[in-house]
Amino acid sequence: MRRLDALLARRWWGVILFLTLLVLWALLTKVHTHSWQEESRMATVQTLVEQDTFIIDRTEFNRTGDKVFINEHFYSDKTPLLSVATAGAYSLLHNVFGLTLDPAICVPDEDVAACRAFTRTGTRFTAFYWLTLIFIGGSASLLSVLFWRAMLLAGASGTLATALAVALGLASPLAPYSIVFAGHVPAALCLFAGFMLLIISSGPEALAGLPPSRFQKPAAPSGPPPLGAGNGQAPTPVKQWSSWIFFWAGFLISLSANIDLTLAVFSIALGLWVLFTHWRSLLPYVLGALIPFAISAVINYWAAGTIMPLYFDPKAYDFVGTVLNTTVGGTNGFYSLEFGLRYTYEMFVGQRGLFSFTPMLIFAFIGMAVAFRQRRQRGLIVTVLLGSFVFAAYLILRTDNFGGLAWGTRWFVPLVPLWWYYAREAYGVMRNRPHASLVWRTLFWLAVLVSFLTAAQGLHDAWREAAPLIRL
DSSP, X not given: OHHXXXXXXXXXXXXXXXXXXXXXXXXXXXXXXXXXXXXHHHHXXXXXXXXSSSXXXXXXXXXXXXXXXXXXXXXXXXXXXXXXXXXXXXHHHHHTSOOOOOOOBOOXXXXXXXXXXXXXXXXXXXXXXXXXXXXXXXXXXXXXXXXXXXXXXXXXXXXXXXXXXXXXXXXXXXXXXXXXXXXXXXXXXXXXXXXHHHHHHTOHHHHTXXXXXXXXXXXXOSSSOOOOTXXXXXXXXXXXXXXXXXXXHHXXXXXXXXXXXXXHHHHHHHHHHHHHHOGGGHHHHHHHHHHXXXXXXXXXXXHHSOXXXXXXXXXXXXXXXXXXXXXXXXXXXXXXXXXXXXXXXXXXTSTTOHHHHOTTHHHHHHHHHHHHHTTSSHHHHHHHHHHHHXXXXXXXXXXXXXXXXXXXXXXXXXXXXXHHTTHHHHHTTTTTSHHHHHHHHHHHHHHHHHHHHHHHHHHHOTTSOOOOSOOO
């Protein structure tokens, strides 16, 4: 087992893991759009490249319901950064390889190959397929490898780090949204990368999940930094690079918010953590965080003459044929106490429940409790929990449809890696009691199995309501 742990902790294993997952997503990625979310982004991508404008009046993707009407023209209501980046890749596909976005709709239940590129009669590689594989499948694969690396740095063995990373990639809510074009997975990658930089900034004790030493600083390493596979060791951050660590942490966390704007709560929450724990590094963090917001503001002004996100204007949803509410973001909710309580129940443990769809996340929160009780990473745990609470409260108060016709409640996807990071703490909580540990770990992997079987429904069609295997 030690030899296997050593092999699965080597850097080349991370490359193999990335390529394996990327091949899997290549086999499962859809070839055409099948949701308003996808159509809204593809409308911007196509008009930017083919018409040199953000106006989506003259594209068949304009059929999407996720659009706004400003200055007598229609625009996508999605945040622009991901769409602009995708337009850059589409420009290459369109102008060099001659591929054009096809406005065809593909419903997996009505397609012999479930809208995948590989069929019994051949392949069908579309521009939409390549854009989805590059930006979504690539992000999902990279996120799993980053998580594997994070587990090694936290002291997990190579085997456990790999198992937890694969569970994140295939059994969590990330899986269904790794094969369709939505911003959740790229946002999750950016948020978790920024989160890991903040942990790295706190030094080796924080990386290994150890309680802070009150009496002595950790000794400087005498040789090259170890991989941290199973020994709880990690490289000490180089002092002169500390400001840049906070700068890039702020940038990445802000970037996630500029892909999925509701994540701005974590840009603020983690900024407060920096203020209270590393106040001298607050300025680099803030400067990094301002850049994606500034770029988004410039793009919005270029597109429609306003620096604010387009869906912030309620009047922009007031047009003939609108299917959304004339409110900020086109959403509304909590019509009554009874509705709010029922909606909350269904969102967490009911028909669209976070925990009924992904019961393995229960162990993630148990892990947070274990680490907090042992005085490890208390500040970050509180920050993540408070940010998650505010995030969930906003969804309860301001939405009423769980994210539309889709697998589970998709809005929580970017938060899953932050929570699952603490699953390692729960997994080893009974390691000193062999018989109890066996039962506990069996329950842990059973929860992962149920989560995988539920996620597999979304791997067929993420834009269809699925039923959880377990519902409280």
